[in-house]
Amino acid sequence: MSVRVVARVRPLLKSERELDIILRTGSTTQAAPSKTEKQSSQEKKLAALRDRDTIVRIPNPKNENEEYSFQFNAVYDADSPQQELFDAEGWCYTSLCLGW
Structure with missing residues (x-):
């Protein structure tokens, strides 16, 4: 398993909201069509990882006409609960530690 870099975006501060600092997230790929066949729990988690925003x-x-972009393995916004992040990202480390 390789190292995964995940970003969790914090809520903007009041001073940042007043300055119209806008942070956007997006994906580099199109979402794959979902399969109608039964998927294992691990397959569902991997599909969720592929569908996440990554930029x-x-x-x-x-310069208002320019923007910086940074790519990650996954990006979670300020509204993402801790459980969602753990379910999507932490399960692989748990399974490694348990020897699965």
């Missing part, structure tokens, strides 16, 4: 885009404060 964070932030505007350049010095």
Whole structure:
């Protein structure tokens, strides 16, 4: 297993909201069509990982026509609960530690 880099976006501060600092997330690929056949729990988790946003885009404060983009294995917004993050990302480490 290789190292995964995951970003969790915090809520904007009041001063950031007033400055119209906009952070956007997006994906680099199209979502794969869902299978109608029965999937195992691990297959469902892997499908959820593929469908997650993977890019964070932030505007350049010095030039409004530019933006910085950073790619991660997964991106979670400020509204994502801790359980969602653990279910999607932590399960693989748990299974490694348990020897599955």
